[in-house]
Amino acid sequence: MHPLTDAQLVAACREGREEAWNELVERFSRYVYAITQAFRLAPPDADDVFQDVFTRVYERLDTLRSDDALRPWLAQLTRNLCLDRIRRDGREEPTEDLDPGTIDDAVDKLDEAFAVREALGGLSPDCAEILDRFFTRDESYRTIGESLELPSGTIASRISRCLARLRDALEGRIPAPAPSGERVTR
């Protein structure tokens, strides 16, 4: 069963389907969160921006010109709200490491990372879980081994094998979900 495309997800949210809204938040929560982190907002500010972003999306889904443009819209909305927050708090305008070019680069990298996460979703659940635990949750071999009931000595080789599969998926050697907006139907 294929996941809904972004456009299908938006359409389902407009119909008031709460499970679609849950999926939309789940799909983009890491992305929005990562942008707030690129702006180095303090956790309470990042939380406020995160909630504001999804509130605005919820309120303004009808104004989205192209349903496939959800992710760029989220990126722009999050950036604008982060900048508003920085200005409202009287912080100096970002100049060096937070200048617009740097933020653009950071968002470009997050777009690439998003594609990798989509490919991760096309791997076996075991592979997806082990890579997620190790790389994004920073769990140790021991913790992963205990959780998955595997000897910790085998975790490194599993990670290496799963990374190779992920690489293959991204290069199209094995079936993997297409980028957002190009997938088929649920």
Added chain:
Amino acid sequence: MIYTDEERLAELLRALPPAPTGWVRAAQELPRVRRELDGIVERAEADAHFRAELLADLERALAAAGVEPRRPIVEELRRRLED
């Protein structure tokens, strides 16, 4: 795009850590929270005493309605009551 470099792949995987669970849950609850807010505002419009009590302690009113009184929600309720 060719992903021959596993270090780069690992870096991209690390670039999207999970958002805090509570943040995600709060965002997912928006539709329900909206319905609760609509109900609270409707009741406040019909009952001046309830409205006065509400304005005196918005957080408590939200909590009583089963809504976590996060700042944006409290602000929105205040705005809607003062409109």
